[in-house]
Amino acid sequence: AQKITQTQPGMFVQEKEAVTLDCTYDTSDQSYGLFWYKQPSSGEMIFLIYQGSYDEQNATEGRYSLNFQKARKSANLVISASQLGDSAMYFCAMRDLYNQGGKLIFGQGTELSVKP
């Protein structure tokens, strides 16, 4: 069974600083995808970044980067130059890429607060 663990219920970061949100996963699948979503107070889940298990390079998307360490089964999200608008819940998720079931398995989330 797949499992995602986010051990940081809440994080604080100063505006313009970088922050790392932790995510570890457990799976027996050979091919899987790892996703990060942002959920502001409005409730919508916003896709941020994706890493495939077969990708050798870490994914980057603007100020977001994913620190993928396959042997350690970790997929940490790094946000550089934090902005006030980054304050939100952040969810790490994974899914099997080839199985008919394409559901996302989510972690518990990390609440990020950016201080001015």
Added chain:
Amino acid sequence: EAGVAQSPRYKIIEKRQSVAFWCNPISGHATLYWYQQILGQGPKLLIQFQNNGVVDDSQLPKDRFSAERLKGVDSTLKIQPAKLEDSAVYLCASSLVIGLAGGPKLEENIQYFGAGTRLSVL
């Protein structure tokens, strides 16, 4: 491009009443998902459709929850009768496909979510 549309945004009902949620996925997306997000937790899949067929409904409480996706586009999720523990945000998501052999393309695997329906059962 329009995103995933959901309605209503909020709903308050009393226990044992029935309620229905509506979702319109992104145009052309074959796969549609309904997730339940209880306060303080990550979303959990209730049901997944591929076009108008059910792919996974193993976590759907079928004694009270039902869902359909007529004509492979819009979908409705119904709860009848509602219980207190059904209080949650119900999120609808869609994606182009489930997955491809030989190297799935990113854009085909991203699930895009709607704003959700926040249900309170009193």
